[in-house]
Structures are given as structure tokens and as C-alpha cells.
Amino acid sequence: MAAGIAVSCLIIVAAVGKLRLPSGFIKISILLFLVAFVVHTTYYAMQGDSSLKHALSVMLLTMVFFCAGLLSVKISGMHGSDLINVLYLLAMIIVFFGFTSLVFPASFLNYSKYAKSIFPFSEPSHYAITVGGILLAAGFYLHFLIRGGLVLSVLFFALVYPSTLLLLLVFIMLFSYYVRSFVSLGIIVFFMVVLGYLILYYGFDVSYYEDRLSFDESTSNLTALVYMQGWESAYRALLHTNWIGLGFQNMGSLDPGVYGERIFQIVGIYKNREDGGFLAAKIIGEFGVFGLAFLLFYVIALCSSILYNRNFLKAYQEDRNKALELFPVSSVLGCSLIVAFSIEVFARGYGYFSPGILLAMVSIFLVTKKRKSHSCRYGSDYA
Numbered sequence: 470m471a472a473g474i475a476v477s478c479l480i481i482v483a484a485v486g487k488l489r490l491p492s493g494f495i496k497i498s499i500l501l502f503l504v505a506f507v508v509h510t511t512y513y514a515m516q517g518d519s520s521l522k523h524a525l526s527v528m529l530l531t532m533v534f535f536c537a538g539l540l541s542v543k544i545s546g547m548h549g550s551d552l553i554n555v556l557y558l559l560a561m562i563i564v565f566f567g568f569t570s571l572v573f574p575a576s577f578l579n580y581s582k583y584a585k586s587i588f589p590f591s592e593p594s595h596y597a598i599t600v601g602g603i604l605l606a607a608g609f610y611l612h613f614l615i616r617g618g619l620v621l622s623v624l625f626f627a628l629v630y631p632s633t634l635l636l637l638l639v640f641i642m643l644f645s646y647y648v649r650s651f652v653s654l655g656i657i658v659f660f661m662v663v664l665g666y667l668i669l670y671y672g673f674d675v676s677y678y679e680d681r682l683s684f685d686e687s688t689s690n691l692t693a694l695v696y697m698q699g700w701e702s703a704y705r706a707l708l709h710t711n712w713i714g715l716g717f718q719n720m721g722s723l724d725p726g727v728y729g730e731r732i733f734q735i736v737g738i739y740k741n742r743e744d745g746g747f748l749a750a751k752i753i754g755e756f757g758v759f760g761l762a763f764l765l766f767y768v769i770a771l772c773s774s775i776l777y778n779r780n781f782l783k784a785y786q787e788d789r790n791k792a793l794e795l796f797p798v799s800s801v802l803g804c805s806l807i808v809a810f811s812i813e814v815f816a817r818g819y820g821y822f823s824p825g826i827l828l829a830m831v832s833i834f835l836v837t838k839k840r841k842s843h844s845c846r847y848g849s850d851y852a
Contacts, residue, residue: 471822475529478536478827485543490535496837498766505759506717513716526718530821537830541803544835549798553610556802560607560619563600567626585630593632594817599824601638602809602832606802608646609782616646633681633692637812645778645808691732695741696817698728699750702742706754714757718821720745748818764814771811774804774836803835 495503510527544552566588574580575588583591590596604623608616620642627635643657681692688694705726706715715722721742725733732740745751752760781801784792806828813825 470819470824471526471529474533474822474824474827477824478532481536481540485539488539488542488546490538490542499833499837502759502763502766505762506756509714509756509759510717513719516716523718526821533822533827534830537827538834541799541831541834544802544831545797545799547799549793552798552802556603556607556610556798559600559603560611563604564619564622567596567622571629585632587626587630593626593630594634595819595824596626597632597634597638598809598813598817598819599828601641601812602802602806602828604638605642605645605809606805608642609778609785609801609805610798620646631678633678634812634816636678637816638809641808641811645775645805646782649779649783686727686731689735691735691740692817694728694732694735695746698726698732698741699746701726701728702745703750703753707757710757712757714753714755714760717755718743720751720754744818744820746818747816748814748820751818751820767807767814770807770833770836774807777801777804777836778808799835803832806832807836 510523514523547555570587575586580586580588580591585593587593587596590599604619608619611619620639623635623642624639626632627639643661647653647657681690683690683693684697685693686697702720702723705723706720709715709723725739725742729739729742732738745754749764752763754760756763777796778801781792781796784795810825810829810832813819813823813829818825
């Protein structure tokens with residue numbers, strides 16, 4: 470994926486390279502984490518734990534960071550209605566590919582090797598973590614009936630392909646769009662229980678989801694084992710390094726643990742040791758206490774983004790024009806990207822060079838530019 474991200478950055482530079490990054494676009498919180506990253510990486514480089522891979526990774530990550538800043542400037546400069554139309558168009562394309570890949574599965578460029586590919590993605594998990602934030606943002610501006618159709622479409626994909634991450638995206642969309650109180654939460658839970666009962670009653674095979682949610686050492690499901698290996702690897706890395714971390718791009722340098730050996734027994738190779746299985750495990754394992762601080766920062770941003778979008782939707786349903794004035798579309802998009810990024814952080818990730826990482830960096834710049842609402846009618850202000 471690193472090569473694809475590099476190409477994406479070059480496209481961004483070619484498309485919006487004439488734009489300038491505003492002075493002070495890096496806020497204090499971002500600057501602190503950048504300094505921590507530089508100090509941590511320099512420390513391990515001085516220890517001799519560096520290679521060409523580490524140098525190239527630092528260069529590419531820096532390139533992604535500044536290209537994300539350029540793209541955020543372009544998005545923030547768009548008129549709200551134009552950005553909404555872009556979200557509509559992207560959502561239609563995303564859903565179109567989801568349905569088309571079921572009827573006409575791609576067979577070129579080695580796609581035939583992947584039984585559940587959703588063009589242009591090789592598997593549903595890539596589809597979920599890449600487009601989730603865009604679909605979530607677009608749904609806020611759709612008519613409530615079309616929004617319901619969007620949620621049902623993603624649910625249909627989650628069941629037909631099948632995909633646990635797409636199912637998780639459905640839950641995020643339901644929570645973001647429809648949970649306003651304990652009553653609404655209860656109604657949604659009730660309908661989900663009824664849906665689950667109907668699925669079981671009509672003999673739908675749910676073993677795929679059961680296997681992936683069976684977090685037991687004796688399980689033979691690789692997805693569940695990789696997930697448990699991630700937590701185990703992060704914990705062992707903290708103990709081994711006295712909470713300092715293994716260093717940038719050094720995940721997997723320790724000997725395999727219990728779950729790693731279990732995976733080797735099943736498939737004869739070690740899997741996902743360098744990427745940790747999901748982003749939180751990789752960050753904790755490589756950056757130790759700094760990684761934990763970053764995750765705390767992310768959780769705070771996640772909660773703030775959920776509240777911001779909740780306040781926006783309430784305002785949008787009461788007075789559309791006023792809501793669009795108080796809550797910029799770019800900010801809603803940024804918050805949606807942050808919320809959807811939780812899948813990659815806590816469920817399944819692909820290292821530092823994925824489409825989700827690029828979009829998450831864009832979201833950081835978008836949400837730091839959020840204008841404070843000058844009305845307390847819709848809740849607290851967010852900087």
C-alpha cells in the first residue's frame with residue numbers, strides 16, 4: 470500500500486499544489502506529537518536500530534502529512550453546497566461498486582484471486598476502512614429515507630460478502646444517525662434483535678461472524694488470532710522496553726508469543742506481526758507511553774467528533790440553512806472521518822500507509838479548523 474499512497478500524494482500535489490499551507494496550520498497538540506515522534510525515532514536511530522526501510526518510511530510519512538494538509542486546505546476552501554454534492558457523488562459511486570461487484574465480479578488485474586473483492590478493493594475490509602468516513606458524512610445530508618437506504622445497502626453488503634468490518638460500520642452509522650436518547654437506543658437495539666432472530670430463523674449462516682468474534686486461544690480462526698496477537702504483542706513490547714516502545718517500524722522484532730505460535734501451527738507461517746493486526750497495537754508496541762498518549766488524544770477527538778456531528782444533525786433537522794452556517798460541511802466530513810477511523814484503530818489496520826491513514830490526517834486538519842458555534846442552542850462549542 471505504501472506505493473499506492475505515494476502515488477496518491479503525487480496526485481494531490483499535482484491537483485492542489487498551487488495552494489499554500491496557512492501559517493500556524495500545525496496546532497500545539499499536533500506539534501507535541503510530532504516532536505515526540507522525532508525524539509523517539511532519533512533515539513532508536515542512535516542505537517543503531519534503523520535501516521533504509523525506516524528512513525524511507527519517515528520520508529513517506531512526512532510526505533503524507535503535508536499532502537494531507539494541502540488536501541484539507543482545498544476541501545476547506547470549497548463552498549458547502551459543492552462539497553455536499555461531491556459527497557453525494559462519491560457515495561453513489563461507492564454503493565454502485567458495491568452492488569456491481571456482486572453481479573459482475575472483476576476478473577482482471579488478478580482480482581479473480583480474491584473471492585470477495587469489491588472493485589477497486591481486493592476485499593471488503595479495505596472497502597470498509599477506506600470509504601466508511603465518506604459514507605458516514607454523506608448520510609448526514611441525505612433525506613431520511615435515502616439515508617435509511619444507504620444504511621440498508623451497507624448492511625446488505627456486510628451480510629452478502631460477508632464482512633465483520635462492514636457490519637461494524639453499520640453500527641457506527643446507526644449510532645450516528647438515529648441514537649438521540651435511551652429510548653431511540655432501545656428501539657434500535659430492539660430492531661437489531663428482531664433482525665438477528667429473523668436471520669437465524671431463516672437459516673442464514675452466521676458462523677463467519679461467530680468465528681471472528683470467538684476470542685479464545687483454542688480458536689482456529691486466523692482473524693481472531695491475529696487480533697489477539699496484536700494485544701499480546703503490544704503488552705509484551707511495553708514490558709520488554711519498560712514502556713518506551715520498540716521504535717518506529719520495529720513491530721514484530723520480538724519473538725512470537727502464544728497467539729503467534731498458534732497461527733504458525735495452523736498455516737505454517739507467521740502473519741501480521743509487523744502491522745500488529747490493528748493500528749492501536751502497532752502504535753502502543755512501537756511508541757510505548759507516547760503511543761498510549763496518542764491513543765488517549767484520539768479517543769478525546771473521537772468523542773468530540775461524535776458530539777459535534779450529533780449537534781449538527783439536530784440543528785440540521787430543525788433549520789437546515791442555519792445548521793450549514795454554524796457547522797461547516799468540511800468540519801462534519803472531518804469528524805466523520807475521525808469516527809470511521811476507529812475501525813482501523815481498534816479493529817483492523819494495515820500499518821501507517823493505508824488510505825485510512827491519509828484520510829485521518831486530512832481529518833485532523835479539518836477538525837482543527839472548526840469554527841466555534843456562536844449559538845449554545847445546539848450544545849457546547851468545539852475548538
